[in-house]
Amino acid sequence: MSHTIAGKKKLLSRVRRIKGQSIALETALEGEPNCMAILQQVAAIKGAVNGLMKEVLEDHLREHLGAENLSNEQRLTEVEDVISILKSYLK
Amino acid sequence: MSHTIAGKKKLLSRVRRIKGQSIALETALEGEPNCMAILQQVAAIKGAVNGLMKEVLEDHLREHLGAENLSNEQRLTEVEDVISILKSYLK
Amino acid sequence: MSHTIAGKKKLLSRVRRIKGQSIALETALEGEPNCMAILQQVAAIKGAVNGLMKEVLEDHLREHLGAENLSNEQRLTEVEDVISILKSYLK
Amino acid sequence: MSHTIAGKKKLLSRVRRIKGQSIALETALEGEPNCMAILQQVAAIKGAVNGLMKEVLEDHLREHLGAENLSNEQRLTEVEDVISILKSYLK
Numbered sequence: 001m002s003h004t005i006a007g008k009k010k011l012l013s014r015v016r017r018i019k020g021q022s023i024a025l026e027t028a029l030e031g032e033p034n035c036m037a038i039l040q041q042v043a044a045i046k047g048a049v050n051g052l053m054k055e056v057l058e059d060h061l062r063e064h065l066g067a068e069n070l071s072n073e074q075r076l077t078e079v080e081d082v083i084s085i086l087k088s089y090l091k
Numbered sequence: 092m093s094h095t096i097a098g099k100k101k102l103l104s105r106v107r108r109i110k111g112q113s114i115a116l117e118t119a120l121e122g123e124p125n126c127m128a129i130l131q132q133v134a135a136i137k138g139a140v141n142g143l144m145k146e147v148l149e150d151h152l153r154e155h156l157g158a159e160n161l162s163n164e165q166r167l168t169e170v171e172d173v174i175s176i177l178k179s180y181l182k
Numbered sequence: 183m184s185h186t187i188a189g190k191k192k193l194l195s196r197v198r199r200i201k202g203q204s205i206a207l208e209t210a211l212e213g214e215p216n217c218m219a220i221l222q223q224v225a226a227i228k229g230a231v232n233g234l235m236k237e238v239l240e241d242h243l244r245e246h247l248g249a250e251n252l253s254n255e256q257r258l259t260e261v262e263d264v265i266s267i268l269k270s271y272l273k
Numbered sequence: 274m275s276h277t278i279a280g281k282k283k284l285l286s287r288v289r290r291i292k293g294q295s296i297a298l299e300t301a302l303e304g305e306p307n308c309m310a311i312l313q314q315v316a317a318i319k320g321a322v323n324g325l326m327k328e329v330l331e332d333h334l335r336e337h338l339g340a341e342n343l344s345n346e347q348r349l350t351e352v353e354d355v356i357s358i359l360k361s362y363l364k
Binding site: 082 | 338341349352360362
């Protein structure tokens, strides 16, 4: 993941937002939920998770595949790791 | 949302799973995160949010658009509500 | 599908655009393809298919679930049909 | 794109399948289309485009980011190219 302090803080704030959104959704569902409001909250969580996914992947590509001083073997391993992750992200 | 007790319980357990996953991800990011593990945790959250989205929508369609005794006007309003939600879900 | 002439024309023009894009991509691949150009053409096809999917679904919801004069049984069948389609669209 | 003959053939056969599917959909829409059949054909095209997108990206990552003998500057350019493509693929 983001190997810099600033990068890590940005990811953490995205993850905390998703946690906050799921707590708010839990509270809404425990009460007398308004259907459209629930559907919109779920859409907002989906958007937040997509945003996290893109940022985490972008950091990873920069730091791992952009890295200098990797052996060819290490680089090929990194490429295969990214491909396996992308297969689940692009479902 | 799910208007039955059983349906609401199922949604709640999905939302709590997402909350748990985001707390686990937060903890991992605060420590010394392993990159591939983080990428896989984000993929798992994405899968869980997609599952929630489908279930919430399925419940909504059954209970709102399958409802008897709606006036034509009410039904058209329900249809437009679903269309507006689908536009954000299908992004 | 769109039961109006105007609606059908709009869908047809979307489908023909996708056909045109796939023919252009085929031609590019048969020549000496530039990688980034190919990746962008595939992204454009994906966008066009998503647009078609949303429009086809929107038409369907309006015409089938918004329809007056359905028996309750017919309406429930329509709802289940939409749910089964949404499951594949929301993958 | 796939720099090998075998890889290019695989991509071409995927693209031709999408072309064939869009021609079939065009024909169906020009006649007396059955709604559910159309919705399913669109879902099939979406699946085929996703498959193409994954394969094209996988080839690209292997051949460009896995390449030996790139200067650091070239590698960073390749990484930024992939990131810009992923942003549109992960929408």
